[in-house]
Amino acid sequence: MWEMIMGELDHAMQELARGFAHFLPRVLAMLIIALLGWMVAYVFKVALRGILRVVKFDRLADNAGTTELLNKLALPSSSELLSRVVFWVVWLGFILLGVQVLGIVFFQEYISRFFLFLPRLFAALFIVFFGLVAASFFARAALLAAVNADSPSPRILATLIRTIIVLFTVTLAFEQLGIGERTILVAFAIAFGGLMLGLALAFGMGGRELAKQFLERRFLKERQEHRQDELSPL
Amino acid sequence: MTRDLTVTAGLVKEKVVTLPQDALWYKDAIVYQVHVRTFQDSNDDGIGDFRGLAEKLAYLQELGITALWLMPFFPSPLRDDGYDIADYRSVHPNYGTLDDFKHFLALAHERGIRVIMEMVLNHTSDQHPWFQESRSSRDNPRRDWYVWSDTDNRYRGTRIIFLDTETSNWARDPVSKSYYWHRFFSHQPDLNYDNPAVREEMWSVMRFWLEMGVDGLRLDAVPYLVEREGTSCENLPETHVILKDLRRRLDEHFPGRMLLAEANQWPADLRPYFGEGDEFHMAFHFPVMPRMFMSVKLEDRKPIMDILQQTPAIPDPCQWCLFLRNHDELTLEMVTDIERDYMYDTYAGDKAMRLNLGIRRRLAPLLDNDRRRVELMNGMLMSFPGTPIIYYGDEIGMGDNVHLGDRNGVRTPMQWDGGWDAGFSKADPENLYSPLIMDPVYGYPAVNVYAQSRSGHSLLAWMKLLIATRKSTQVFGRGSIEFLQPANHRVLAYVRQLKNEAVLVVNNLSSSAQAVELDLRRYKGNILVEMFGRNIFPRIGDLPYLLTMGPYQFFWFRLRRI
């Protein structure tokens, strides 16, 4: 009987050894791939940082107001952040590749879905970023125009415009990501529509006088070239 | 009275020509202005004479001119180049006898050349017997023949003509101890035309010459005949009355003869001298001449166009006389101050050239001896409305001598060849009436008739061609003028028209090549035939007619409908 146990143990040990022998190289391969991935990701990160510096990405980010946002959240600057994100994504990608090599079927599907998700993630980030830029630009333009034209409450106008654009951008981004797109879309539609309706009503009824004055000023300004109380700047 | 033609034996190669019987002969004439003294000396006394002039009639006929204008050849002390006359009915002995003159006249007529002579009506020399008598005493019968005064205050404000030498229009006569009136030099007392005796005498003088056969009389200094207090003493109505009377008598006794007025006035002021065709036949158009020079320097047609457009219309039988240069200075009286300064600065930089508000230079030196400019100016002279006058020597491009006094620099001997005395005389060169031009550019070895007649491309040859072309049509002498105004203001273009004939003249006043587009829509369908080479230029269509021209080039185009 002792011999049978030894024999079985032996057999089991052999199985284990076989298993290890089967498995170990793959782990090794995975580790190698991971290491490689780390290096590649690092290169990408540095390269991207360099490129972004050259392209003055930070300034664009400042314009967009993202820098402010990030500062508030105690995150590093946008180009740094972006580089790091790219680093992690790339490394993760390589790791997943390595995992794939392990041959564990369970992960395969999730891995491929991850890779499919990536472009949409980037697209969404892209949209959000440029949406923020645009919002900030148009808000500022509106603010300046309103201040110089001596319109009442210019800040409100600017914030309004910024909000609209940001909402729109976020909606688009979520649509890209495919996360609760319908909900967001509907919510946006309701909010936007409601806002527009409200504005229309305000202009049409309550703000009639204001609108009239506003239009008059616009229209008449083109006709008249002179006013009593301003001096010629030139 | 005109002579009929006769063929004279011995004149082998000369053509004998009929004098046109046309009463308007002066409209088609090409006039050659010459002083007998300068042309040819036959008796070697150093002074040209009528026999010599007669010898050279062949040359003149070949040149193509049809009328000779002779400077005064009367007996005279010659203090004003013969315009101070001491005897109206004779010829100065330097130039020959009255018979010499008659002979010359006959020969000229045989060659188809008419003769115009000077008649100085306004004044005589102080050596004239009339003045000698007049000044001798206040009771002399001829006293009233001149204008005397005890003071020099009368006719104040009258302008002085010879500014460089005279300071007043009155001169004090020591003999009769009073003042006499003279618009010109002080040795040229003015005749008193308020005196009928003077008027009759002057007519009889004119008659003397007309009976001899002279075809035309140039009446010198006519604006100044009559003086009146409180006026400018120029162009007075009384003057015109006298002139009309002379003309009436001329028409009555000598039809077909011509009276030419010398009156340096603006064209508008000259108009009265034509009357209604009952005063002068021709008058000099003085103002256009300096403007031609100015236009060429400015490279802008404005001066010429302005003056020609301001020129008033004259009665049909009347005609303007045009010239580039003459025996006097190039007068700048009839230009504005700005223009005068410009002319002085550009044409007479050396003050020695300036005289009496004018420039005393010949044509070629004025144009820097530039052949193209000389041709252009002559081309304009021959194509403007009027009768052209060529000053002797300008047809070969003679030069001048500014170091001779007064205006004698442009009155040097005619240069016939490069030999002894330039072929003018056989006298000693030192004995000539005037030194010859001797510099290497204009001197007689370089510029003379003989050398130029040997070349088919000399200025002389070209002038002959120009004159012949001008004579080929009556349009130039008798036609109307209408200016075209192309955008390129360096080009002067106009159309001369007479009944069905039309000639387009285009002149490039600029020293550089020019392109010009002419609006010839009125003449659409015509072809242009260039008159010198008789080549056909493209037909006029709807588009503006494009011509490209070299520096100082000009075209004469006959417009023809085939």
Place this chain on the structure above:
Amino acid sequence: MSVGEVDLLVSVPTHNSAQTVGETVQSIRMGLLKYFPRERAVILNADAGSKDGTREVIAAAASNDLQRSANLYSLRTLPCISTVYGDSPETDVALRTVLAAADLLHAKACAVVSPDSTSITPDWIERLLRPVYRENFDLVMPVYRRHKFDGLLLRNLIYPMTRALYAKRVREPYALEFAFSDRFGGHLLERQIWDQESRGLAAEMRMTIAAMAGGFRLYQTFLGTKPHVDRTGADLVAALRQTVGTLFWSLDANFQYWSATGQPESVPSCGAEYDLTTEPIRVNRKRLYQLFNSGVAELEPVLRSILSPQTLADVRSIARLSDDDFRYPHDLWVRTAYEFASSYHKSVINRDHIIQALAPLYRGKVYTFLVENRDASGPEVEANVEELCLTFERFKPYLLDVWTARE
């Protein structure tokens, strides 16, 4: 152009100027005939699609009979050409047309005259062209007699800043009337400064700056009184764009030059150097103060990106003053202007927005100017302006620091 070669070219850019241009052309003709009778000249009308018969008026004025009325005689033809360069006025294209014409016609001296100058006299032609044609200057800028409250933008910002940085005392760097030489004209054409980027910037001002930076000989000539013209406030932003925008843009382009200049040298001039009229005119100062205040308050986030924290704090502190006590000190104004310039250079935000943001601050400065000079005489105003200029000069190193500092 069949006009051929000319010596002098006088250009009149027009757009619906039929009311005033007839007189202008007459004066130009008289001036040319009187002072340059022997020169070949041409009058060029660069029209921007006028619909009120401007070109016909010009043609009539150019050909009517001057001689009798003015006792002037013209030796030459004085052609007058008219050309249409577009549908709407663009100073760029107009200037380029003039330069091209001057080049084609080999004009030695070229003058540009505005058709709105109702006070033009024939002398102007002489004063504009003589320095170029006879004395070899390259660019002649005008000097006008103005009301003391006129041309405030020029006096409070453009003139002092240009003078401090480009080291030339040109009083009116932005002018509608000037004259230039063929040498300078050729330089401008060559440099091809008419590219897409600089569209909308005042061509005249760029031209002046090009002359200053290029070492050309400048001259100033007195051209009489400039009539007082009222304009609306909205034009302020457009004016700022044209002048200040051009100035800032040029600073960017000409850094090499202005960073190395020293003391400003004066420019030779003829006629009254400067002159001010002081008749009383109505001015609404309160509004300026209000606009300044509201501007500073509302534009705070924008100004934060443009100004340094210190300057912004100072600005906000003066904004808190009441309208009686309010003063915009010279120092602060200079710092403001310089920081705006350097922010423009770095494009911290969209450049056009930077210009727009300057408007309220400028209004504050104008308010101060008006208050300080309310009862001042001509020379006193002049002294104030001079002081401001010196302040600008003094702070030039500050500008250099800010310009080259990295965030």
